[in-house]
Amino acid sequence: MMDASVIKVSVVIPTKNGGSRFKSVLSAVLKQQTEWPFEVIVIDSGSSDETLAIARANPTVRIIEVEPADFQHGRTRNVAIQSAKGEYIAMITQDAQPVANTWLRTLVAEIEADEQIAGVFGKHVAYDDASLFTREELVQHFAGFEMQPMAQMTDPERYRRDAGYQQFLYFFSDNNALIRRSVWKHYPYPEVDFSEDQAWARIVIEAGFKKAYSHDATVYHSHNYGLWERFQRSFDESMALEDLFHYDHPKGFIVLLRSWVGLTLRDFKLIRQHLPNDGWKLILPAIRMPIDNFMRVSGSWLGVRGGFNCPALIAFCSRDKKLKRVKR
Numbered sequence: 001m002m003d004a005s006v007i008k009v010s011v012v013i014p015t016k017n018g019g020s021r022f023k024s025v026l027s028a029v030l031k032q033q034t035e036w037p038f039e040v041i042v043i044d045s046g047s048s049d050e051t052l053a054i055a056r057a058n059p060t061v062r063i064i065e066v067e068p069a070d071f072q073h074g075r076t077r078n079v080a081i082q083s084a085k086g087e088y089i090a091m092i093t094q095d096a097q098p099v100a101n102t103w104l105r106t107l108v109a110e111i112e113a114d115e116q117i118a119g120v121f122g123k124h125v126a127y128d129d130a131s132l133f134t135r136e137e138l139v140q141h142f143a144g145f146e147m148q149p150m151a152q153m154t155d156p157e158r159y160r161r162d163a164g165y166q167q168f169l170y171f172f173s174d175n176n177a178l179i180r181r182s183v184w185k186h187y188p189y190p191e192v193d194f195s196e197d198q199a200w201a202r203i204v205i206e207a208g209f210k211k212a213y214s215h216d217a218t219v220y221h222s223h224n225y226g227l228w229e230r231f232q233r234s235f236d237e238s239m240a241l242e243d244l245f246h247y248d249h250p251k252g253f254i255v256l257l258r259s260w261v262g263l264t265l266r267d268f269k270l271i272r273q274h275l276p277n278d279g280w281k282l283i284l285p286a287i288r289m290p291i292d293n294f295m296r297v298s299g300s301w302l303g304v305r306g307g308f309n310c311p312a313l314i315a316f317c318s319r320d321k322k323l324k325r326v327k328r
Contacts (some may be wrong), residue, residue, distance in 0.1 A: 008036040009104060009178070010084035011092060014076055015044045016068070018051045018094035025097045026054060026061070032104040038090075043080040045071035051094070074189040074196035077174070081184055089181055091174035091197075096221040099125065106217040107178035116152070118187075118209035119179040119201070121172050122217030130222040131285055132274060133267050133292075138222065145171075145213040152210040166245065172201035172211060176219040183209065194240035194320055202245070230292055231299035232319035238303030239318075259297040264290045 011029055015022060029040055039062065042055040046068035055061050064083065066076055081089050088111060090104060098104070103122070110120045123142045126135040151169055158165050174197040183204060190199040201211055225233060267289050271282050299317070307314040 006037055007039050007085045007087075008034075009038040009088045009090050009108060010081070010086035010181075011038060011040045011090040011104070012077065012080040012084065013040065013042050013092055013094060014073075014080070015042055015047060015051050015055070015094045016071070017047050017049045018054075019049055021097070022051055022094040023054045025092070025094060026058065028098045028101075029092065029104075030058060030060070031101050032098065033101045034105045034108075038104060039085060041080050041084060043076060045076065072191060072193055074193075074199070075191045077196065078188045078191070081181070081188070084181065087181055089179050089184065091177045091179065092219065093175045093221070095223075096124070096175045096219040099218040099220060103217050103219065106214060110212055110214045110217065111178055111180065114150075114210060114212075116208075116210045117150075117180075117212050118183040118204040118207075119172060119177055120212045120214050120217070121174070121197075122176040122214045122219060124173070124176060124219055124221040126222035127220050129224060131224070132270060132278075132282070133285070133289060134222050134224075136270055142213075142215075146215055149213040149215070150210055151205075151212070153205050153208070169205045169211075170198045170202045170245065172197045174200075175221050176217065178217075192240070192244065194236055195244055198241070199244050225292075227288075227291060227295050229319060231295040232317060234296045234299030235303040235307070235317045236320045238300040239306060239314075240303075242304045242306065253301075256297055256301040259300075260290075260294050263293040263297065267293065 013022075013026070013029070018025070026040070026042075032038065040058075040060065041062045041064065043064040043066065044052055044055070045066050052063065052065075055063050062083075064080060066079065070076075077091065088108060090107060092098075107120050107122060111117050124138055126138050148168075153159050153169060155165070159169070177197070179200075187200065187203050187207060189196045190203065192199050205211065223233075268286070271286050271289075274282060302308075302317060307317055
């Protein structure tokens with residue numbers, strides 16, 4: 001039994017029906033090599049598969065169970081952190097697998113480099129079964145943070161008027177992150193249904209703290225969404241970001257078409273680059289890609305417009321709300 005007084009990091013993993021991938025994630029977390037003790041907390045919101053059995057098979061793992069109807073991305077994480085014993089809280093999801101056994105100590109080294117860092121988020125790379133488009137999108141997304149791995153609000157005037165600057169400062173991914181418990185005590189996760197990590201980043205950035213990006217604290221994390229699921233995910237994310245931040249972006253129908261054409265041309269260019277090596281393997285992805293892109297941009301377009309504030313339409317389009325429903 002670990003002495004709680006010397007636990008340096010608490011690793012928190014929210015779960016619901018994590019399946020076989022969760023088994024690999026938990027195994028990778030438990031194999032982390034550190035010079036200090038750490039604990040693992042699984043907070044589960046009604047799994048009906050083998051998730052809880054996988055967690056219980058590891059006696060060092062602490063398990064917290066919450067009712068599915070009570071789950072909320074911000075509040076549920078706060079519940080887990082409240083019971084944590086570590087000086088730092090590592091946040092990871094059931095489908096984000098550390099690439100190396102140095103993942104945890106790399107995050108800690110990054111945050112301990114500057115006491116003003118409230119949180120560090122790490123790089124994501126795609127699983128082997130991910131599409132060419134998903135792999136490239138992750139590469140390009142995180143490459144942007146390598147140019148400026150440390151971020152702090154240094155220009156209040158620009159912050160007030162520049163939505164792009166705001167988005168850069170707010171981005172934070174608790175699929176793979178470490179936060180200071182001392183900061184969390186004053187600034188816990190906002191109790192929001194979605195994008196709790198970016199909502200938290202906004203709070204700590206406005207409080208004067210820094211956030212950091214770690215290129216080396218890497219996890220495998222990607223999704224192979226079906227077409228309708230792609231629409232729903234885009235809808236949920238865009239509606240949440242609009243509710244939280246009210247970015248002043250154009251919202252007309254022409255924006256949807258321009259976004260779809262832009263993404264599709266980008267992806268056709270990527271296909272051409274890989275044709276010499278992959279050839280016929282790209283035929284089906286090339287056919288599916290424009291449809292997938294349309295589901296993405298149309299879901300995002302409708303989400304930004306708040307699902308026209310129609311409760312029935314929102315319930316139909318939102319995957320997050322569907323997953324939270326409880327059978328009576």
